[in-house]
Amino acid sequence: MKEHFGLQVPGIFKAGSYDAFRVHGTIGIIVPVQQIDEQELYELYYMSQYLQEKREPYVAVFWPSLQGTLSAEKDGRRYALLKCADRIVSRGQSAGRELAQFHQKSRSYPYQADKTKRIGQWKDLWERRLDQLEVFWRGKVQAHPLDHFEKLFIESFPYYLGLAENGIQYLVDTELDDEPLLSDSATICHNRFHSEMWNREFTVKLPTDWVFDHASRDIAEYLRYDFFQNPEQLRNEGGVFLADYDRTAPLSSFSWRLIYSRLLFPIHYFECIEDYYLAPDSEKPYYEKKLHELLQRSTEYEQFLTSYSGMLSMRTKKIQLPVLHWLA
Structure with missing residues (x-):
């Protein structure tokens, strides 16, 4: 200092x-x-x-x-x-309302954001990440590992590859079939927004957490985080969070579909695998345990994806989200 x-x-x-x-x-x-x-x-x-x-x-x-x-x-x-x-x-309003107001205010940001820009880039970023992990996975398959984590990785990757491809296809179909509105323009978002980020103990909003993207990024990551970290809160308040956001800054059909495509793409799995191989040996058991928990909850996550359309607020019940038949 x-x-x-x-x-x-x-x-x-x-x-x-x-x-x-x-x-x-x-x-x-x-x-x-x-x-x-x-x-x-x-x-x-x-x-x-x-x-x-x-x-x-x-x-x-x-x-x-x-x-x-x-x-x-x-x-x-x-x-x-x-x-x-x-x-x-102390915060006097709900997370959904505060996030919506944050996005509304940030949408009028007038300057270039080349390095932090992610809007319109999800497909390329996801495909690149998927291709890199698939090449890495093939190498591990050929090596016949005995390590427990690597066995779990080898066995589970084809399933998450399929889920990731579903997410990419859902995104592509959304961009082809649906029309973005003015409210779908880029805004300041977070790399990984979650319910602990704006809590009462640490109220500060740090710019080092931010990227320039579509608002659906933050909404999807909030729901994903609560699924894994606060499942009770997601069950009780997930719909309230979405309704509070939607009442403050109405979400278009395009937004609802982007949220879903992002939830389909298993970022949680990718990050767990990547973090394991980047971690020092002392931290590897933590990621092994985390992968075990992800795999144990994969059916539950499918049920969460199936229930997503039921979380849409009353105002948006008329929006028809395309259904993935293998999930239904």
């Missing part, structure tokens, strides 16, 4: 999963940004400035270094410093 930002920090505390400190009535949050290059950080910087000017609550903004950069390096790792007001204001 002293070397790169000229700050004398009295002490460090935890804010969510991040190290943070208080100085001059401000909270500083230290965020690792190893995977985000400087150009992308500048796009996120302009987004955070824009939303702060729009008076979006809880938004953190970048604290430039003494050199004027948005990140600094220490022991071979890069960090950004984000700042927000030192006050905790």
Whole structure:
């Protein structure tokens, strides 16, 4: 802090999963940004400035270094410093309503977002990811592994390959058959939005979490996260979340179908496999256990996909979602 930002920090505390400190009535949050290059950080910087000017609550903004950069390096790792007001204001509205308002405000963002842009790119990104994992899987099949995780991976991959292809086809059909409305234009979204992200303990909205995409990304990832982490909450409040969002910012038929295509594409499976092979040996048992749980709940996830159309709000019951007959 002293070397790169000229700050004398009295002490460090935890804010969510991040190290943070208080100085001059401000909270500083230290965020690792190893995977985000400087150009992308500048796009996120302009987004955070824009939303702060729009008076979006809880938004953190970048604290430039003494050199004027948005990140600094220490022991071979890069960090950004984000700042927000030192006050905790409790959230007075539901997650669905707050997310809808966030998307509405962000939709008028006027600047280029080349590095953070994901809208219109799902098909290419998904196909590339699927092809890479399939090549990797074929290599593992030929190697005849004895490792328990790799056996689970080899046995389960064909099923998730089929699910992924269904998701891609559903996306393609949506883009061919349905007309996007003005509300389907790009907005500021999160890489992986979830129900713990805007909780009462950690109210801050971090720009390092953001991408520029279709709003359905956040809605789908919220539902996916709750399926795996908070199933009781999904059963009791999943429909309420969707209804609150839809009442605040009405979702088009195109949006409902994009949400479904994203839920069909098994990102949770892909990430578990990728994370296992990237993890140090000490963390591998965690991902092995996680894969085991994913596979055990695959039938339950199919039931969740089948029940999705029943979660549409009353206002949208007239929307006909194409049905996947093998799920039905």
